[in-house]
Amino acid sequence: MTHDKEGIYKYLRTEKKFPLIWCSGCGNGIVLGSMLRAIDVIGLDKDQVAVVSGIGCSGRASTYVDFNTLHTTHGRALTFATGLKLARPEMTVLVIMGDGDALAIGGNHFIHSARRNIDLTAIIYNNYIYGMTGGQISPTTPQGMVASTARAGNIEAAFDIVKLAEAAGASFVARGTAFHVNQLDELMERAIRKKGFSVVDVITQCPPIYGRYNRLGSATDMLRWQEEHALEAEEAEGLSAEDVKDKFLTGVFVDEEKPEYCEEYERLVLKVQEKERG
Amino acid sequence: MEGALAAGVRFFAAYPITPANEIGEVFSERLPEIGGKFIQMEDEIASMGAVIGASIGGLKSMTATSGPGFSLMQEHIGFAAIAETPCVLVNVMRGGPSTGLPTRPSQGDVMQARWGTHGDHPIIVLSPHSVKETFDLTITAVNFSEKYRVPVILLMDEVVGHMREKVRLPAPESIEIINRIKPDTPPHWYKPYEDNKTGVPPMANFGEGYRYHITGLTHDVMGFPTSKPDEIKASIERLFRKITLGLKDIQLYEYVMVEDAEVVIITYGCVARTAKQAVQDLRKRGVKVGLLRLITLWPFPRRALEPVVRRVRKLIVPEMNMGQISREVLRVNAGRAEVVKVRRVDGELMTPQEIVEAL
Numbered sequence: 001m002t003h004d005k006e007g008i009y010k011y012l013r014t015e016k017k018f019p020l021i022w023c024s025g026c027g028n029g030i031v032l033g034s035m036l037r038a039i040d041v042i043g044l045d046k047d048q049v050a051v052v053s054g055i056g057c058s059g060r061a062s063t064y065v066d067f068n069t070l071h072t073t074h075g076r077a078l079t080f081a082t083g084l085k086l087a088r089p090e091m092t093v094l095v096i097m098g099d100g101d102a103l104a105i106g107g108n109h110f111i112h113s114a115r116r117n118i119d120l121t122a123i124i125y126n127n128y129i130y131g132m133t134g135g136q137i138s139p140t141t142p143q144g145m146v147a148s149t150a151r152a153g154n155i156e157a158a159f160d161i162v163k164l165a166e167a168a169g170a171s172f173v174a175r176g177t178a179f180h181v182n183q184l185d186e187l188m189e190r191a192i193r194k195k196g197f198s199v200v201d202v203i204t205q206c207p208p209i210y211g212r213y214n215r216l217g218s219a220t221d222m223l224r225w226q227e228e229h230a231l232e233a234e235e236a237e238g239l240s241a242e243d244v245k246d247k248f249l250t251g252v253f254v255d256e257e258k259p260e261y262c263e264e265y266e267r268l269v270l271k272v273q274e275k276e277r278g
Numbered sequence: 279m280e281g282a283l284a285a286g287v288r289f290f291a292a293y294p295i296t297p298a299n300e301i302g303e304v305f306s307e308r309l310p311e312i313g314g315k316f317i318q319m320e321d322e323i324a325s326m327g328a329v330i331g332a333s334i335g336g337l338k339s340m341t342a343t344s345g346p347g348f349s350l351m352q353e354h355i356g357f358a359a360i361a362e363t364p365c366v367l368v369n370v371m372r373g374g375p376s377t378g379l380p381t382r383p384s385q386g387d388v389m390q391a392r393w394g395t396h397g398d399h400p401i402i403v404l405s406p407h408s409v410k411e412t413f414d415l416t417i418t419a420v421n422f423s424e425k426y427r428v429p430v431i432l433l434m435d436e437v438v439g440h441m442r443e444k445v446r447l448p449a450p451e452s453i454e455i456i457n458r459i460k461p462d463t464p465p466h467w468y469k470p471y472e473d474n475k476t477g478v479p480p481m482a483n484f485g486e487g488y489r490y491h492i493t494g495l496t497h498d499v500m501g502f503p504t505s506k507p508d509e510i511k512a513s514i515e516r517l518f519r520k521i522t523l524g525l526k527d528i529q530l531y532e533y534v535m536v537e538d539a540e541v542v543i544i545t546y547g548c549v550a551r552t553a554k555q556a557v558q559d560l561r562k563r564g565v566k567v568g569l570l571r572l573i574t575l576w577p578f579p580r581r582a583l584e585p586v587v588r589r590v591r592k593l594i595v596p597e598m599n600m601g602q603i604s605r606e607v608l609r610v611n612a613g614r615a616e617v618v619k620v621r622r623v624d625g626e627l628m629t630p631q632e633i634v635e636a637l
Contacts (some may be wrong), residue, residue, distance in 0.1 A: 068484040071493035079327025087335025
């Protein structure tokens with residue numbers, strides 16, 4: 001995979017913004033690398049790519065990549081991306097968010113972007129916790145797990161990003177992990193290519209915060225946990241709930257053709273203008 | 279709305295709210311006709327986010343709201359201020375706080391318009407008092423936002439917002455349109471936040487070959503986050519400097535019969551209409567009264583007030599709030615003239631008689 005390394009490097013602001021702020025062992029770099037490989041494979045023009053991010057550890061991702069990059073406010077990345085996409089429909093707009101970012105403070109924008117089916121690719125760095133602020137519970141923290149605001153264990157139920165995105169109307173929904181990199185590269189590529197609102201839920205490790213609170217060991221241990229607990233959706237067919245109770249499913253869950261917002265808007269403009277002309 | 283289109287606004291995002299609904303409804307019809315973009319967002323936070331995103335994409339962008347929505351927009355006003363993204367917000371003021379008086383006029387958001395978002399930040403706030411002036415000031419607001427790369431707030435009240443008057447619109451070619459200055463350097467030399475003579479750096483739109491970083495974090499001249507004290511100081515001070523350098527251009531006001539006035543009424547928005555009537559009535563009785571109408575509320579036009587304060591015996595400040603601009607008047611006045619506040623917060627219009635009684 002030597003070409004991959006070269007491929008990634010030409011998209012990084014290595015001279016300007018490295019070293020990056022992510023902790024050693026953090027999975028964010030793997031997820032970002034996967035996105036860059038997908039961009040490389042598709043062959044997108046850097047000038048026509050925008051990366052929009054929110055606030056939190058994942059939010060810093062936009063700083064490190066050599067595109068049109070917009071680091072927005074907490075939870076609102078999708079709203080900025082919506083305006084930008086409408087202004088520049090020809091651009092590829094990728095939105096990087098964390099789990100708290102996308103689903104707690106930004107939950108409303110997430111479901112409405114999916115409902116509108118606007119052509120954005122939402123990549124959620126899902127590490128089950130608010131890392132940057134010190135380890136509070138997030139909407140994806142599993143029940144019973146420990147966090148700085150749940151020392152005795154989290155009593156709240158977690159969101160299933162895949163089900164949420166599907167129910168809200170996204171035209172492409174997938175889940176991958178930081179461990180299964182080849183699969184993740186493919187999921188990213190399909191998500192970016194998809195015309196419509198695409199969601200990739202990426203399970204990624206946070207060893208120094210989530211890992212430490214829950215005694216999950218090193219980054220290697222946490223990656224091994226991903227390896228052992230991820231189950232490709234296709235391989236889960238026919239299995240009972242009991243069979244998969246410790247597992248989470250990965251792969252593509254939704255890939256549908258639906259009317260895309262910007263295209264629908266263009267159609268509306270044509271219709272209105274034709275009517276104007278009589 | 280016609281003013282916005284004439285000024286080149288091609289993007290409008292908003293969330294329904296009384297009494298600002300008509301603005302969005304008209305845009306939803308007019309923008310597609312001319313190839314512009316309209317979107318109804320899921321809330322006001324989203325509306326303001328979309329407005330900033332579209333402006334970064336190169337479209338002149340605008341939103342409209344009222345009290346509760348204006349509160350929700352505050353965080354993104356700060357983002358537009360630090361990222362220096364041109365945009366215009368219309369706030370048709372209602373009585374407050376909270377849901378307050380949605381269908382009645384108020385001027386309660388004057389201070390919020392200045393200081394609603396956190397941190398030190400530049401802002402321009404304009405307040406029209408007639409339909410024609412709303413047209414003109416919308417163009418001015420768009421022009422200021424493009425020229426100074428700053429969010430501009432058009433602070434209206436329910437009276438002016440819902441007023442119907444005959445307006446003769448100027449010929450399109452007679453309207454001055456200002457567009458943001460784009461960089462003329464090649465992309466690899468472009469420093470998006472570098473200081474210059476005006477304090478306003480050229481702005482590259484996304485998708486036009488200048489790949490750079492925009493953030494709400496305090497940033498260096500390249501747009502990247504910084505925590506170095508000298509870089510922070512320079513960037514925050516420049517945000518103020520660019521507005522200070524433009525004060526003469528930005529601070530708009532109108533004098534009515536102040537030359538020989540012993541008493542001057544200081545007013546803005548719909549109350550200015552009442553005050554003009556009061557001036558006429560009093561002049562008929564031989565009272566030497568004049569009027570200073572503030573068109574720009576922020577940055578507060580001290581230069582308009584100072585010569586008045588030096589001469590007059592008394593200043594009357596009628597407002598449809600508990601006293602907001604009057605605080606600025608008191609500050610500039612610094613104990614020289616007598617200052618009388620006239621307040622009204624019951625949702626009813628102020629009458630000329632109330633102002634006359636303050637004499």
